[in-house]
Amino acid sequence: MSRILSSSIARKVAMALSALFLIIFLLIHLTVNITSLFSKDVFNELSHFMGTNFLVQFLMQPILIFGVVFHFVMGFVLELRNKRARTVKYVKYNGAANASWMSRNMAVSGGVILAFLVLHFIDFWFPEMNYKYIEVLPEDPTRYFEELQHKFTNPLRVGAYVIAFVLLALHLLHGFQSAFQSIGLNKYTNCVKSLGKIYAVAIPAGFIIIALFHYFNH
Amino acid sequence: MNLTLKIWRQKGPQDKGRMVEYKVTDISEHMSFLEMMDVLNESLVAKDEEPIAFDHDCREGICGMCSLQINGEAHGPDRGITTCQLHMRMFKDGDTIYIEPFRANAFPVIKDLVVDRMAFERIQQAGGYISVNTSGNTQDANSIPISKHNADLSMDAASCIGCGACVASCKNSSAMLFVAAKVSQFALLPQGKVEAKDRVKNMVFQMDLEGFGNCTNTGACEIECPKGISIENIARLNREYLAATI
Numbered sequence: 001m002s003r004i005l006s007s008s009i010a011r012k013v014a015m016a017l018s019a020l021f022l023i024i025f026l027l028i029h030l031t032v033n034i035t036s037l038f039s040k041d042v043f044n045e046l047s048h049f050m051g052t053n054f055l056v057q058f059l060m061q062p063i064l065i066f067g068v069v070f071h072f073v074m075g076f077v078l079e080l081r082n083k084r085a086r087t088v089k090y091v092k093y094n095g096a097a098n099a100s101w102m103s104r105n106m107a108v109s110g111g112v113i114l115a116f117l118v119l120h121f122i123d124f125w126f127p128e129m130n131y132k133y134i135e136v137l138p139e140d141p142t143r144y145f146e147e148l149q150h151k152f153t154n155p156l157r158v159g160a161y162v163i164a165f166v167l168l169a170l171h172l173l174h175g176f177q178s179a180f181q182s183i184g185l186n187k188y189t190n191c192v193k194s195l196g197k198i199y200a201v202a203i204p205a206g207f208i209i210i211a212l213f214h215y216f217n218h
Numbered sequence: 219m220n221l222t223l224k225i226w227r228q229k230g231p232q233d234k235g236r237m238v239e240y241k242v243t244d245i246s247e248h249m250s251f252l253e254m255m256d257v258l259n260e261s262l263v264a265k266d267e268e269p270i271a272f273d274h275d276c277r278e279g280i281c282g283m284c285s286l287q288i289n290g291e292a293h294g295p296d297r298g299i300t301t302c303q304l305h306m307r308m309f310k311d312g313d314t315i316y317i318e319p320f321r322a323n324a325f326p327v328i329k330d331l332v333v334d335r336m337a338f339e340r341i342q343q344a345g346g347y348i349s350v351n352t353s354g355n356t357q358d359a360n361s362i363p364i365s366k367h368n369a370d371l372s373m374d375a376a377s378c379i380g381c382g383a384c385v386a387s388c389k390n391s392s393a394m395l396f397v398a399a400k401v402s403q404f405a406l407l408p409q410g411k412v413e414a415k416d417r418v419k420n421m422v423f424q425m426d427l428e429g430f431g432n433c434t435n436t437g438a439c440e441i442e443c444p445k446g447i448s449i450e451n452i453a454r455l456n457r458e459y460l461a462a463t464i
Contacts, residue, residue, distance in 0.1 A: 007422055008394070008432045009459045078432050082390035085323055085431030091224070091237055092316035094290030095389060098441035104389055106434065178435040184460060186453030 011078060016182035018071040019175055023199070025064055030206045033148075037213055040145045047144035051128065072114055079107040102174040109171035116164030123151050152214035161211045165204035172200035219245050219311035223258065225270055226318045228327050235327065237316075247307040251294060252277060252284065254306055271330040277302040279444060282379030285386070286331055287318040292383035292442045300381060300444045320386035324393070324428045337428040338380050338396060344424035345417035346400040348409055359409070368406045375402035377445040384439035384447075390431030395439040397425050398455035399447045405458050415462035422459055 004010055032050060036043040050056050095104050102109070124147075131137050152158055176196030177189070185192065220243045228235030242258050249257070252274050259269035275283035284301040288294035294304040309315060317331065325333040350356055364372075378399035385393050401418050404410025410417070433452060440449045 003423060004419070004463045006426075007459070008392075008426050008430075009422055009456055010463075012432060012434075013456065013460065078434070082392075082431035082434070085391040085429060086321050087323055088235075088321055090287060090290060090318055090321055091226070092287075092290040092318070095438070097291050097295070098387055098438040099389070099436035103434065103436035174435075181435045181449070181453050182456060184453045184457030186450040189450070 011074065012182045015071070015074050015078065016179040018067050018074065019179040020183075021067045022071060023172075023176065023179070025067070026203050027199075030203055033210050034206055036145060036148055036210060043148070044142050044144045048139075048141040051132070051144070052139065068117070072110065075110050076107065100174060102170045103178070106171060106174060109167045112164060112167040113171060116160065116167075119157075119160060119164075123157070149214045149218050152211050153218050155215065158211050158215045162208050165208045165211075168207075169200050169204040172203070173197065176200055219247060219306065219309070219313075221245055221254075221309065221312070222314040224314060224316045225331070226327075227270070227330055228319075230329055231326055237318075245306055247305070249306045250277070250302055251286075251288065251304040251306065252302050271328075271332045273332050274302060279303045280379065282381035285320045285333060285335075285382060287316075287320055287386055289316050292320065292386040293381075293444055297441070298444060298446055300379075300383075303444075320382050322382075322385045322391035322430065324391065324430050325382060325385060333382070335380070335382050337430070338382065338393070340428065341393070341397060341421055341424045342380075342400065345413070345420040346404075348404065349413060350409075362408055364407060372403050372406040375399040375406070375447065375451055378403075378443075378447050379445060381444060383442045383444060385430065387438040387442035388431065388433070389436060389438065390434055392433040392439070393425050393428070393430040394433035394452050394455065395443065395447055395449065397421050398449075398451035401458055402451040402454050405454065414458065418455065418458040418462050422455075 032043070032046045035046060127147075132139075152161075173196070176199055177193045180186075180188070180192045180196075220241070223240045223242060224237045225240060226235060227238045240258060242254065242261075245254050245257065252272070255270065255272060262269045273283050273285050275281045277284070279300045279302060282300070284293075286293065286301045288301065288304070293299060293301045294308065296304050296308050319325075319327050319331045319333045320335075324337040325335055328334050376399070378396060380396060382396070384395035385391050388395075401421060404417060405414050435449070435452070437449055440447065
């Protein structure tokens with residue numbers, strides 16, 4: 001069994017499953033956040049639900065954090081192992097001739113996204129954990145919209161978010177269809193590739209629009 | 219045409235190796251790349267210098283023996299061909315051409331541009347066959363109905379010549395396209411299904427043991443494969459492996 005679990009294919013399938021999980025999470029995250037463009041009350045209501053619901057907080061959130069950590073750790077472990085498979089490099093290597101920049105630089109885009117996540121956690125997750133579980137402040141269901149808007153008053157932060165989401169788009173352009181390929185669903189390649197391109201552009205674009213909207217409307 | 223060649227020279231497996239520059243003149247655009255290498259070697263022999271070692275055999279794109287990473291691409295800049303089918307008309311007068319061995323720790327350099335690709339043989343020996351003796355008691359293959367679609371896909375996979383361009387092209391030095399082709403050619407046929415589970419598990423285990431990298435679906439292998447083996451075979455390999463292990 002350990003021979004199977006440590007095999008290259010088991011690793012890539014595990015990587016793909018964690019990616020598909022994060023792809024679904026991003027869609028849910030955007031669905032909640034996009035409401036902030038249209039209705040302060042709906043956004044507050046949804047955020048309050050996500051922030052106080054027992055299942056979301058104590059089942060889905062730990063699974064999400066595990067999924068994020070697993071995806072990053074596994075990604076960088078695989079990158080290091082792959083580099084060890086060719087210790088003498090080519091003097092001339094024309095990678096652009098046969099593979100996209102995105103597919104060749106998943107560790108680079110992944111690294112930028114990781115740096116963004118640290119910033120994102122400092123901005124939202126740590127203050128939220130502090131509010132609820134350390135200082136145990138009284139729950140205010142109307143605080144979420146102001147907190148969101150306040151974060152996007154700094155142009156440097158907005159710029160960092162935009163750059164991170166561009167890199168996320170590049171990461172997803174390869175990662176979405178790659179995840180399906182890894183779990184063996186090639187029968188739907190054209191459909192998956194098209195869906196992947198739409199998803200890879202639409203989701204990060206949605207987050208960029210949210211950041212810019214609140215920056216120009218605070 | 220006149221060309222500058224930067225060629226990897228390495229005396230043996232333990233030698234560190236280095237790029238050495240050579241000039242060749244009056245090269246015909248109709249020559250194959252290996253004929254150009256022959257011309258260079260003859261000039262080296264005439265000067266009492268050590269000729270450059272490189273692999274070749276049939277020179278018809280069938281045997282999978284020739285290799286070479288040319289200007290950063292396995293089998294050079296053309297598509298759907300091996301190095302022996304690459305013609306000098308793909309280059310321009312005055313070009314500088316980088317010629318290196320296929321690089322992967324699983325393909326150690328023996329000398330100059332010659333690499334040891336026995337790792338592929340060991341993967342084949344781990345399961346790339348059907349254990350039926352041709353004793354005369356076996357069923358006639360033509361009496362077993364096989365759909366045209368599967369027969370074509372199997373034949374496409376079986377066209378892999380095991381040259382190693384997939385490994386050389388892959389940024390991770392992954393051999394997954396090779397293994398996928400060898401698994402697929404049997405997995406698609408009823409004759410191969412009997413041992414399908416053991417085959418895929420043993421071949422993947424041997425592939426990992428040889429120290430190849432992990433596939434990240436860049437698709438470089440499919441582009442550089444002289445036989446156009448599709449990465450759809452890798453998805454099939456993944457399915458076969460999952461079905462065999464879950």
